[in-house]
Amino acid sequence: MAKRAQHKKRMGKPAKIFLWILATLIVIAAAALIFVNVYIAKSKPIIDGKAQLTVLDENVTVTRDENGVPHLDAKSDADLYRAQGYVHAQDRLFQMDLARRQASGRLSEVVGAKAIDTDKQFRTFSLRNAAEKSFDTYGDDAKQVLEWYADGVNEFIEEVKDNGKLSYEFKLLGYEPEPWTPIDSLIIGKYMAYDLGGKWTPQAMRHWALNEYSEEKAMDLFITYPENAESIMEANRKNPVQVAGQFDPGLLPHEFNGSNNWVVSGDKTKSGKPLLADDPHLGLSTPSIWHQIHLKSPEQNVSGVIFAGIPGIILGHNEKVAWGVTNVGPDVQDLYIETPNPDDPTQFQYDGEWEQAEVRDETISVKGEEDVPFEVLVTRHGPVITDVIYKDEKPDAVFSMQWTALEPSNELEAIMDLNKADDWESFETALEAFSAPAQNFVFASTDGTIAFKANGKIPIRKKGDAQLPVPGNSSEYGWDGYVPYDELPTLVNPKEGFIATANNEVVDDNYPYHITKFWAQPYRYERIAEVLRSGDQFTAEDMMDLQMDQKNLHAGEFLDDLIGSIERMDRKESYKGILTQLKNWNQVDSADAPEPLIFHKLMKQLPVTMFAPDMPADVYEFMPGKPQLTDQFLRNAYNGDPSTWVLEYGGVDQWVFDAFKKTVAGLKEDYGDNPEKWQWGDYHQLVFPHPLSSASPILAHFLDPKKQPVGGSGITVQAASFKDDGSANHGASWRFVADLDDLSKANHIVGPGQAGHMKSQWFHDQADDWVRGDFHETQLQGDVKDGHVLTLEAK
Numbered sequence: 001m002a003k004r005a006q007h008k009k010r011m012g013k014p015a016k017i018f019l020w021i022l023a024t025l026i027v028i029a030a031a032a033l034i035f036v037n038v039y040i041a042k043s044k045p046i047i048d049g050k051a052q053l054t055v056l057d058e059n060v061t062v063t064r065d066e067n068g069v070p071h072l073d074a075k076s077d078a079d080l081y082r083a084q085g086y087v088h089a090q091d092r093l094f095q096m097d098l099a100r101r102q103a104s105g106r107l108s109e110v111v112g113a114k115a116i117d118t119d120k121q122f123r124t125f126s127l128r129n130a131a132e133k134s135f136d137t138y139g140d141d142a143k144q145v146l147e148w149y150a151d152g153v154n155e156f157i158e159e160v161k162d163n164g165k166l167s168y169e170f171k172l173l174g175y176e177p178e179p180w181t182p183i184d185s186l187i188i189g190k191y192m193a194y195d196l197g198g199k200w201t202p203q204a205m206r207h208w209a210l211n212e213y214s215e216e217k218a219m220d221l222f223i224t225y226p227e228n229a230e231s232i233m234e235a236n237r238k239n240p241v242q243v244a245g246q247f248d249p250g251l252l253p254h255e256f257n258g259s260n261n262w263v264v265s266g267d268k269t270k271s272g273k274p275l276l277a278d279d280p281h282l283g284l285s286t287p288s289i290w291h292q293i294h295l296k297s298p299e300q301n302v303s304g305v306i307f308a309g310i311p312g313i314i315l316g317h318n319e320k321v322a323w324g325v326t327n328v329g330p331d332v333q334d335l336y337i338e339t340p341n342p343d344d345p346t347q348f349q350y351d352g353e354w355e356q357a358e359v360r361d362e363t364i365s366v367k368g369e370e371d372v373p374f375e376v377l378v379t380r381h382g383p384v385i386t387d388v389i390y391k392d393e394k395p396d397a398v399f400s401m402q403w404t405a406l407e408p409s410n411e412l413e414a415i416m417d418l419n420k421a422d423d424w425e426s427f428e429t430a431l432e433a434f435s436a437p438a439q440n441f442v443f444a445s446t447d448g449t450i451a452f453k454a455n456g457k458i459p460i461r462k463k464g465d466a467q468l469p470v471p472g473n474s475s476e477y478g479w480d481g482y483v484p485y486d487e488l489p490t491l492v493n494p495k496e497g498f499i500a501t502a503n504n505e506v507v508d509d510n511y512p513y514h515i516t517k518f519w520a521q522p523y524r525y526e527r528i529a530e531v532l533r534s535g536d537q538f539t540a541e542d543m544m545d546l547q548m549d550q551k552n553l554h555a556g557e558f559l560d561d562l563i564g565s566i567e568r569m570d571r572k573e574s575y576k577g578i579l580t581q582l583k584n585w586n587q588v589d590s591a592d593a594p595e596p597l598i599f600h601k602l603m604k605q606l607p608v609t610m611f612a613p614d615m616p617a618d619v620y621e622f623m624p625g626k627p628q629l630t631d632q633f634l635r636n637a638y639n640g641d642p643s644t645w646v647l648e649y650g651g652v653d654q655w656v657f658d659a660f661k662k663t664v665a666g667l668k669e670d671y672g673d674n675p676e677k678w679q680w681g682d683y684h685q686l687v688f689p690h691p692l693s694s695a696s697p698i699l700a701h702f703l704d705p706k707k708q709p710v711g712g713s714g715i716t717v718q719a720a721s722f723k724d725d726g727s728a729n730h731g732a733s734w735r736f737v738a739d740l741d742d743l744s745k746a747n748h749i750v751g752p753g754q755a756g757h758m759k760s761q762w763f764h765d766q767a768d769d770w771v772r773g774d775f776h777e778t779q780l781q782g783d784v785k786d787g788h789v790l791t792l793e794a795k
Contacts, residue, residue: 040168040758040759041759042164042165043160043165043166043167043168043757044757044759044760045090045091045755045757045760046090046790047062047064047788047790048788048789048790049790049791050790050791050792050793051159051790051791051792051793052792052793052794052795053082053083053086053152053155053792053793053794053795054155054795055082055148055151055152055155056079056082056083056792056793056794056795057075057076057078057079057794058074058075058076058079058794059075059791059792059793059794060072060073060074060075060079060080060082060083060791060792061073061074061789061790061791061792062083062087062789062790062791062792063784063787063788063789063790064787064788064790065778065779065784065785065786065787066776066785066786066787067748067754067762067765067766067776067778068753068754068755068760068761068762068765069292069293069294069748069754069778070087070091070293070294071293071294071296071779071784071787072084072087072293072294072295072296073296073297074296074297075297075298076297076298076299077145077148077297077299077300078144078148079297079794080295080296080297080300081145081148081149081152081311081312082148082149082151082152082155083152083792084149084152084293084295084311084312085148085149085150085151085152085153085154085155085156085180085311086152086153086155086156086792087152087293088152088153088291088293088308088309089152089153089156089157089180090156091287091291091308091754091755091756091757092287092291092308092309092756093153093156093157093160093167093177093756094167094169094170094756095287095308095309095691095756096153096180096184096188096308096309097170097177098691099188099191099307099308099309100184100187100188100309102118102122102191103122103127103128103187103188103190103191103194104122104123104127104128104187105118105119105120105121105122105123105128105362105364106119106364106365107119108364108365108366108367108372109175109365109366109367110173110174110175110367111173111367112366112367112368112369113366113367113368113369116364116366116372119364119374120364120374123362123364123374123376124376124383124384124385125194125383125385125401125403125406126376126378126382126383126406127187127190127191127194127405127406128183128187128190129360129406130190130405130406130407130408131183131186131187131189131190132183133407133408134186134190134408134409134410135182135183135186136408137408137409137410138410138412138413139413141413141416142410142412142413142416143182145311145312145412145416146182146185146186146311146412147182148311149182149185149310149311150179150180150181150182150184150185153180154179154180157177157179157180161176167756167757168758169692172692184309185309185310185311185412186412188307188309188310189307189310189411189412190405192307192437193404193405193436193437194405195282195437196327196437196439199329199330199331199332199333199466199516199518200333200334200335200385200401200403201622201624202467202518202624202625203334203335203466203467203468203469204241204335204399204469204622205221205619205622205623205624205625206218206221206222206236206467206468207236207240207241207335207468207469208619209221210236210237210468211236211237211240214644216644217644217645217648220633220643220644220645221629222467223467223517223518223625223628223632224467224517232463232464232468232470232471235337235469235470235471236337236468236469239337239339239396239397239471240396240397241337241386241397241398241399241469258281258326258327258329258502258503258520258719259278259279259280259281259324259325259326259327259501259502259503260277260278260279260281260326260500260501260502260524260528260547260717260719260732261276261277261278261279261324261325261326261440261442261500261501261502262276262277262442262498262499262500262501262528262532262543263275263276263277263442263443263444263450263451263452263498263499263500264276264450264497264498264532264538264543265448265450265493265497265498266448266740267497267536268497268498268532268535268536268537268538269536269537269538269539269741270537270538270539271539271739271741272741273446273448273739273740273741274444274445274448274449274450274740275444275538275539275540275543275737275738275739275740276317276322276323276324276442276443276444276450276543276736276737276738276740277324277543277544277546277547277736277737277738278315278323278324278325278326278442278734278735278736279547279719279732279733279734279735279736280315280324280325280326280732280733280734281719281721281730281731281732281733282730282733283729283730283733284686284687284688284689284728284729284730284731284733284751284752285688285689285690285691285729286688286689286690286693286703286704286705286752286763286764287690287752287753287754287755287756287763288688288733288734288750288751288752288753288754289307289733290305290306290307290733290734290750291305291306291307291308291754292304292305292734292748292750292754292778293305293306293313294778294779294780295312295313295419299420300318300419300420301318301319301780301781302316302317302318302419302420302780303316303317303318303746303778303780304316304317304736305734305736305748305750306415308756310412310415311412311415312412312415312416312419313415313418313419314415314418315734315736316736316746317738317743317746317780318419318420318421318422318743318780319446319743319744319780319781320421320422320423320445320446320447320743321421321422321423321424321427321443321444321445321446322443322444322738322740322743322746323418323427323441323442323443323444324441324442324736325439325440325441325442326439326440326501326502326503327437327438327439327440327503328437328438328439328440328454328455328456328458328503328506328515329438329503329516329518329519329520330438330456330458330515330516331458331459331465331466331514331515331516331518332403332404332405332436332437332438332456332457332458332459333401333402333403333404334381334401334402334403334459334461334466334469334470334479335385335399335400335401335469335470336379336381336382336399336400336401336402336469336470336471336472336477336478337397337398337399337469337470337471337472337473338379338381338384338397338398338399338400338472338473339396339397339472339473340397340398341354345377346359346377348379348400348472348473349472349473350380350472350473350474350475351473351474351475355379355380357377357378357379357384358377358378359375359376359377359378360375360376360377360378361373361374361375362374362375362376378400379400379472381400381401381402381472381478382400382401382402382403382406383400383401383406384398384399384400385398385399385400385401386398386399399469400472402459402478402479404435404436404438404456404457404458404459404482405435405436405437407435407436407457409433409435409436409457410433410435411433411434411435411436413433414430414431414432414433414434415434417429417430417433418430418431422445423445423447423449424443424445424449424451424492427443427451428451428453428490431453431455432485434455434456435456435457436456436457437456438454438455438456438457438458439454439455439456440452440453440454440455440501440506441453441454441455442499442500442501444738444740445740446740446743448740449492449493450492450493450494450498450499451490451491451492451493451499452489452490452491452492452499452501453488453489453490453491454488454489454490454506454507454515455488456488457482457483458482458483458488458513458515459479459481459482459483460479460480460481460482460483460513460514461477461478461479461480461514462476462477462478462479462480463476463477464477465514465517466514466516466517467517483513487512487513489506489507489511489515496533497532497536498529498532498533500525500528500529500532501525502520502522502524502525502528502717503519503520503524503525504519504520504522504524504525505519505522518625518628521554521627521628521631521715523552523553523554523557523715523716524715524716524717524719526553527549527551527553527716527717528546528717530553531546531549532546539739540737540738540739540747543737544735544737544747544773544775545773546717547717547718547732547735547737547773548712548717548718548773549716549717549718550588550589550590550711550712550713550716550717550718551587551588551589551716551717552587552588552589552596552599552713552715552716553587553715554603554715555585555587555599556587557635558631558634559582559585559587559599561634561638562602562634562656562660563579563582563583565652565653565656565657566579566656566657566660567579568653569653569654569656569657570657575660575664577675578598578664578675581594581595581598581675581676582595582598582599585599588711589680589711589712589713589716589718590680590711591679591680591681591684591709591710591711592679592680592681592709593679593680594675594676594677594678594679594680595680596680596684596711596713597667597671597678597679597680597682597683597684598663598664598667598675598678600680600684600713600722601663601666601667601683602659602660602663603627603630604724605659605660605662605663605666606630606634606655606656606659607626607627607629607630608659609655609658609659609662610630610633610645610646610649610655610659611623611626611645627714633645633646633652634652634656637651637652638652670683671683679709680709680711681708681709681710681711682709683726684709684710684711684713684720684722684726684728685707685708685709685710685726685727685728686707686708686709686710686720686728686767686770686771687704687705687707687727687728687729688704688705688729688751688752688764688767689704689729690703690704702758703758705752705764705767706767707727708767708768708771710728710771712728712731714730718731718732718773719731719732732749732751732770733750733751734748734749734750735747735748735749735773735775736748737775743780744779744780744781744782745777745778745779745780745781746777746778746780747775747776747777747778748775748776748777748778749766749769749770749773749774749775749776750766751766751767751769751770752764752765752766752767752770753765753766753767754766
């Protein structure tokens with residue numbers, strides 16, 4: 001007994017020490033957590049009480065409703081825009097600063113060497129240079145609005161610097177934001193043109209294909225046979241340019257940054273007045289790319305969304321009209337094959353002469369490292385993009401890029417006038433200043449008018465149809481002006497009673513001008529039109545339901561043929577059970593169903609099976625248009641006209657069966673052997689990543705909302721495109737429905753929430769709403785109930 005007691009005594013002391021250390025660590029960790037929590041909360045924006053602003057002429061009231069939407073009431077437009085700048089900075093200053101840095105090619109200054117390639121790309125694409133040129137072309141009124149807005153942003157920046165309440169993101173990265181300038185607002189607009197306008201990558205890919213494959217195989221990768229094919233194809237073969245190699249395709253915008261929008265006339269609604277719906281499809285992120293706001297002064301009363309960093313409202317409604325957009329997706333970026341002078345690489349051949357390019361020295365400052373010298377060359381057509389997409393080797397020919405967004409444009413003037421428009425005539429007049437990106441505007445008015453215009457600068461080409469790069473050494477090629485404004489696709493009060501767009505083809509073969517041959521897959525538009533043709537007593541609730549529709553018309557076109565191919569090849573009937581499931585599927589992309597998982601994984605696998613073995617890995621990743629080409633190959637093969645690729649593979653049945661076997665094997669490995677227990681939502685999960693969350697799992701835990709299963713897909717009206725890992729990171733960045741019978745309010749979802757501060761109650765409060773389709777109502781008129789009121793006092 002004495003020995004056991006002595007042993008217990010010897011063992012007890014280390015145990016007590018361990019427990020004491022553990023308790024101390026817990027206390028320290030708790031204290032650190034409390035400190036961090038208090039420190040982070042310190043920078044949370046003030047939303048109640050009073051704040052004094054030196055830039056105001058008179059007081060402005062900011063009332064945030066239960067969803068965090070700020071309602072600004074000012075006695076002049078001057079104070080309204082100053083207050084908007086202040087409120088945007090309150091809610092989204094870090095997002096604004098990161099956006100202007102990325103578009104300007106200045107991320108390396110704050111995040112280090114990992115951003116050098118990104119900075120090189122954006123300096124080459126010359127967005128800041130384009131913003132500066134645009135500012136010079138603005139009228140005095142628009143320049144004044146930009147100055148007023150910048151004054152408000154800078155008031156907030158100085159305030160939080162002075163009181164030590166700069167938000168935690170700046171502290172984590174160890175820097176302070178510079179003063180805001182009018183150019184910063186314009187460059188964010190240019191960045192959105194970059195995000196929404198493009199088409200240079202298909203040209204580069206086809207150039208590569210012409211130099212790597214037989215003509216038959218290369219031509220199969222075209223959507224249609226190109227115009228002026230012989231001369232342009234010969235120029236591409238004679239001047240091969242090294243494509244891909246060092247370019248990071250992750251820097252490209254999402255291939256189909258698109259949207260849905262539609263407008264229904266009063267003849268088809270219960271109220272007898274139009275209905276309008278819009279849901280722009282962009283990257284889903286924390287915070288949202290959109291900031292919802294209500295602006296009121298004696299000169300205007302408008303509600304909707306705008307990119308934080310820009311004054312006004314770009315999408316939404318006022319008391320008389322409502323509007324929304326989708327991306328037209330025209331060919332507004334052309335590649336030119338430029339021939340450099342062997343004795344002076346800053347000169348390029350043009351009509352038999354050597355022409356000097358503009359040379360810009362773009363020194364990149366890198367946090368913690370030495371500066372990186374970088375040179376941008378700009379030919380008569382545009383910047384030479386060689387250095388950001390090719391391997392480090394001296395090419396005999398290089399690509400330059402001509403792009404509408406690099407020309408001076410005045411979108412802010414359009415926004416200012418759109419906000420105050422009261423009918424179609426004034427609205428369409430305002431649109432003329434909106435050059436880039438080209439957008440499908442749909443419109444509705446309380447007078448009953450519904451209308452559509454595919455708006456923006458769309459080039460007229462001397463030769464070619466933008467499917468291939470063209471020679472840059474001859475005046476025979478290039479742009480010959482733009483489609484006249486009055487001849488852009490327009491539709492007013494159609495007999496069908498509705499207008500809808502979903503990045504689908506908006507013109508027929510009779511339209512005299514080229515827009516693009518690279519439209520989005522048609523299934524979202526077809527489903528929207530199918531529903532709108534089916535009734536004549538529609539309500540706002542019906543429009544919200546349609547925005548959440550998960551019917552898969554892609555499966556409707558191809559599923560029976562795919563099943564037929566698999567059955568013909570599956571001689572042992574190894575897949576009979578799975579095929580029976582697919583035959584019985586209602587073709588709705590429900591989160592809890594197994595069939596959408598099988599179908600979408602198969603459609604992802606088909607281009608991998610066909611193209612990846614025949615291409616370098618980086619070229620395959622760079623390759624645009626895989627879904628369209630897959631559909632084209634399947635459609636033609638099942639119609640008895642298989643492509644060279646399909647014939648060389650062994651036929652469509654063999655291709656589909658091989659892809660299907662690979663798909664099923666992967667699904668069994670990931671989700672078990674029982675296909676009836678698989679669920680689309682186990683793979684397809686909604687994410688709203690914060691820009692800092694990739695740096696640490698701890699940051700991701702606090703900054704990103706929890707992943708959750710979600711229905712829909714990239715081809716359903718409820719758009720939710722996904723990455724190879726299933727992360728649904730692209731879709732309806734904002735949902736909007738307006739009933740023109742009562743424009744005192746409208747319905748919105750801004751996922752994941754309004755606020756950019758992690759301690760705000762509106763940081764992630766709409767993430768679940770996004771999945772369920774729970775809209776919130778935002779008032780345009782009347783008092784906001786139970787709001788948080790902040791009075792911005794003129795000092």
